[in-house]
Amino acid sequence: MTEYSNRSQYPQARADGSLDIDLTSGKYLKLWQGPNHPGITGNMSVELTVCGDEVVEGKTHVGYLHRGFEKLMERRTFIQCFPIVCRICVPEPDFNEYCYAAAVEELAGIEVPEKADWIRTLILEMGRINSYLMYLGGQAGAFGLGVIGQWTTYARDLMLDRFEELTGARIYHMFIMPGGVRDDLPEGFDQRMEETLQEIESTLQDVYDTMFRNAVFKKRAVGLGYVDPAWVDEYGITGPVARGAGVAKDVRRDQPYLVYDRLDFEPVIATESDTYARADVRRRDLLMSVDLIRQILARMPRQGEVMATLPNVLHWKIPRGETYVRGECSRGEYGYYLVTDGSGYPRRVNVRGPSYTHAMTLLEKLIVNVNISNVAGLMVSLHTYPPEIER
Amino acid sequence: METLYARLKEPFGLTDWVLQKPDLCFVTVAREQLRPLLLHLRDLEGFTHLVLLTAVDWIEEDRFQLTYLLHDRAKARDIGVRLMLPREDASMDSIHELWPTAATYQRELREMFGIDFPGSPRVNEDFILEGWADLPPYRRDFDTLQYAHEAYAERAGRETRDPARHMKEQLYPDGGQDD
Incomplete structure (x- = not known):
């Protein structure tokens, strides 16, 4: 467990809720973590006020x-918006494409072919695997386990190969567009995907043995960044952070979209609600995505269109x-x-x-009372990407 | 959703109800009824999750639309509460006491649309645009193209084409029909 010191040393709160911090007292120090710092997630920064080595x-x-x-989208036609939405999130761009396409289709009354829905689901699960692999490397790296990031980058690269043969691009795929998807699966895709999935499973076993069973990782991650389940709605917490707190909140099951109602899965949860629990939820969720991809390839229709006729x-x-x-x-x-006004x-x-x-x-x-050396690990455990904040 | 609307329509004076899909509806509420409505939805109807709070600029109608989107996880349904504000000196009551995360949304709306939320924590602190002194940029009357021309140097040799006209020239080099 992370040990916390006596909080009575920390500054008193003023009437308006802000802290009474006198930087000239020599007791406190301002410290900027980011925007250029190995322990920051993307281009953001955290302005820390520390007392000793603890954040106040x-x-x-x-x-x-x-x-x-x-704002840029307001100046672009609906189809011109399609190639820019993916830029909002680098490690998992496909959700922007799907959500934008689905919103446009709903307001324009466009019916998407069934096969396109299956391929969209496949793409989203592939993107999820990529994102989780990147996360695992970052989470381990934040606690000094650098080699894990090299392994997960290798595994992610294999999935990027699958993306490349399917969409023509490795990072920004621009594949899910209003009306369906751009193309069908290539010849022999299933076999190559199965080989990739097996390699990812093998890598993940190594990650489990060296990261999740590692004494250093456990010592630093267990108990760090506890999220009370009661905060979930209050603070708008979703995804693995909520599921790590024991709240089985998963849009795929709660409000099934695409073909998730035709796949067999249950949300992965943990109850400890700390950094370790969140990492484990993501690891198991990754394995579930591997299983979902197998289900999709086994069940999806092989005949039919992948794109509706657009005006x-x-x-x-x-x-x-x-x-x-x-x-x-x-x-x-x-x-x-999405709000439309009848124009183009x-x-x-x-x-x-x-x-x-x-x-x-x-x-x-969460950052209050955390040791400076654990700030990076805490931040990564929330799995944040700044472009989503400052779209 | 219909029964929810039927029940709340009179007490909260709801108007412009739209059932967008079976699990999503939108309603419009007057300013003085917003807080009672949000409290009722949160505490009695199960809409405990504030999904987002954002604004739409209807400049032709000289008003902003604030949209509070709430989610009820138990019944897997959403309600979008619209509220219309005059654009001139736009100001709205803060709801950060109901959901702490609302303070971030309100801080962004203050910066990007110029809508004030008195009492909201750190609402006047820079959020995304450090040192911005121009018109709030997400307002419709802020011209991004003009701003780009003024703020950045044009790259030599760059050509700008109108996509519709360019595609027409590519597809029908001999002319073709007018739009």
Whole structure:
């Protein structure tokens, strides 16, 4: 267990809730973790106030990566928005494509072919595996276990090969577009995917033996960043962070989309609700994704179209309306709120990424009383990606 | 969802009900009824999760639309509560006491749309745009293209094409029909 020292040394709160910190007293120090720091997740920073080596206050700062996606989309036709949405999340871009496409299809009244739904589900699960592998490497690295990241990068690279042969791209796939998906599965894909899955399972066994059974990892991760299950709704917590707290919250099961109602799975949960539990939930969720991909390839129809007929996309106008489409990405609930006004451009697109709540309010709450050396591990355990905050 | 609306319509003066899909509906509420409605939905109807809070700029109608999207996990359903605000000196009551995460959304709306939420924690602190002094950029009257022309140098040799006209020239080099 992480040992916490006596909190009475920390500053008193003022009437407005802010802390009375006198930096000239020599007792406190401001320390910036990020934006350029190996212990930060992406382009963000945490402004730490420390007393000794313990954090008494942390404030998340974002804006280093702001590209104004939501505003840019208001100037682009519906089809022009499609290639830019994936840029919002680098490690798992496909959820942006799916949520955007599904929202546009819903408001435009487009029916997607059944086979496209299966391929979309396949793509999303492949992306989830990539994202989790990247996470495992980062989580281990934050506690000094550098070699795990090399193994998971190798496994992720194999999955990127599958993405490349399926979509033509390794990172930004631009494959799930309004109306369906761009192409069918290539010849022999199932066999190569099975080989990839077996290699990933083998790597994951090594990761389990060297990371999850490692005394250093256990010593530092167990008890770090405890999330009370009662905070889940209060703080908008979703995904593995909620499931690590024993709350079986998974959009794939709660509000099944695509073909998840035709697949057999149960949400992975843990009850310890600390960094170790969250890492283990993600590891087991990854194994579930491997199983889901096998189920998809075994059950999906092999005949039929993968793309609906769209109107002329250069003159495509969508009637006035609004909707919200959500999915369960590797970090939690990902959603698109789309408002249309009858013109050829979206009136408003709002992206709801899980990091928005996890990396701001929740991280600022959890970071208090944590040792500086554990800040990186805590932050990674929430699996945050800053571009979702500053879309 | 229909029964929920039928039950809440009179007490909270709800209007413009739209059932977007079986598990998602939108309603409009007046400003003074927002807080009682959100409390009722959260504490008595099971809508405990604030999914998002965002704004839509209806500049032609001279008003902002605030959308509070709430989720009820037990019944797997969502309700989007719309609230219309005049664009001039837009200001709204904070709901950070109901959901702490609302403070972040409100801070972003303050910066990006210029909508004030008095009393919301750190609402006036820079969120994404450090040192921004221009018009709040997510308002419809902020012209991103003009801003880009003024703020950045044009790359030499760059060509800009209208996609519709360009595709038409590619597909029908001899002309073809007008739109």
